[in-house]
Amino acid sequence: MISPLRLGITLLILASVIASAPSALAGDKAKSNKAETAFPPFKAGEFVPAGLGARQAKPDIPYPGAATARSIPKGKAVLAVLVDTDNRPVDFLVIAASEIVFGQTLLDYGPKLSYAAAKLKGTAIPARYTLGYEFVTGGMSMNVMDQANTIPGKIAGDKFAYAAHPENELDHELEITRMALPEVPAEYKVVGDKPVSVLVSFFVDESGKVRIPNVDSAADSVLIPGAIAAVSRWTFKPATVKGKPALAYAARIVRFMPITAPAQ
Numbered sequence: 001m002i003s004p005l006r007l008g009i010t011l012l013i014l015a016s017v018i019a020s021a022p023s024a025l026a027g028d029k030a031k032s033n034k035a036e037t038a039f040p041p042f043k044a045g046e047f048v049p050a051g052l053g054a055r056q057a058k059p060d061i062p063y064p065g066a067a068t069a070r071s072i073p074k075g076k077a078v079l080a081v082l083v084d085t086d087n088r089p090v091d092f093l094v095i096a097a098s099e100i101v102f103g104q105t106l107l108d109y110g111p112k113l114s115y116a117a118a119k120l121k122g123t124a125i126p127a128r129y130t131l132g133y134e135f136v137t138g139g140m141s142m143n144v145m146d147q148a149n150t151i152p153g154k155i156a157g158d159k160f161a162y163a164a165h166p167e168n169e170l171d172h173e174l175e176i177t178r179m180a181l182p183e184v185p186a187e188y189k190v191v192g193d194k195p196v197s198v199l200v201s202f203f204v205d206e207s208g209k210v211r212i213p214n215v216d217s218a219a220d221s222v223l224i225p226g227a228i229a230a231v232s233r234w235t236f237k238p239a240t241v242k243g244k245p246a247l248a249y250a251a252r253i254v255r256f257m258p259i260t261a262p263a264q
Contacts, residue, residue: 039199039217039253046121050083050129053114063135064105074136075102076160080203080212081131083115085124085225093203093211095130095247096163103162106133120221126228128214164203164247171240174204174250180233182226184256196220198227201251208238216251227254 041047067075078096081089092110097103110131118127167174184190202213213231215224231254239248 039197041217042120048119050081050118050127051116052129052131053087053116056114059109059113059131059133061105061109061133061135063137064101066101067099067135068137072099072101074134075099076132076134077102077106079103079106079110079131079133081110081115081129082126082212082214083117083129084126085117087115087117087124089113089115090126091212093205094162095203095249096160098160100162102133102135105135106131120224123221125215125221125224127224128212162247164249165239165241167248167250169241170246170248171243174239174248175237176234177208177237178233178235180230182223182230182254182256185222185226188220188222188256195255196223197253197255198223199251200227200231200254201249202231204236204239204248204250206238206245206247208236210234210236223256226256230254 075098076096077094077098080093080095082091084090089111092107094103094107097106113131115129117124118129119125188196196219198218199216200213201216203211205211210231210233213228215227218224218227231252236248239246
């Protein structure tokens with residue numbers, strides 16, 4: 001049987017070291033390649049990403065009047081949504097916008113849509129869904145971005161007045177101020193005494209709160225809810241870019257360490 005006390009102490013030590021380490025996705029090319037090898041993405045045949053609900057019609061969002069008043073002919077915005085295992089959206093965050101008004105319009109519209117949970121080997125899991133929308137006066141076009149485009153570097157090709165910054169663009173590495181520990185789920189079959197790691201990516205808003213966490217790699221789907229629940233409670237010292245508050249994007253390794261209690 002696993003001792004909760006010893007498990008908590010071990011996780012506290014591990015998590016403190018891990019959380020203070022640089023982002024697994026924010027290092028140089030060699031480190032990025034190493035991380036990709038250690039944490040392979042889910043297999044395409046086993047993983048179905050979160051998306052819009054099967055009966056959800058193509059969104060038709062009215063062009064914002066504030067943009068018309070300013071004679072802005074078009075704009076783009078990207079919205080990240082955390083979808084739980086019951087197909088419910090539990091958080092919304094604008095991660096890029098060509099003008100703030102487009103981001104706010106998409107943020108207001110997001111809760112009106114229906115969503116479908118991600119699935120791993122047929123089991124629903126909480127996951128991030130990213131919706132990109134292009135506003136055009138006199139018409140509109142909608143683009144649903146895949147999960148690769150949740151990484152700010154992938155959307156940086158467009159000009160955005162507001163966008164998330166990967167950790168290596170920040171003035172300083174993210175500094176954690178509060179941590180919550182994940183729990184090893186009862187249904188997880190422990191093999192040996194080696195730790196099991198998952199890779200979690202997330203955004204840190206301007207107040208330092210973690211937003212829209214997503215497990216990018218895990219050995220078992222039962223580990224995902226616990227990892228997301230724990231990381232959702234983390235807080236960081238607010239990030240800055242050139243001295244100004246910034247939305248940040250980072251990743252951390254979360255380890256589940258099984259410790260077997262000594263025989264009585």
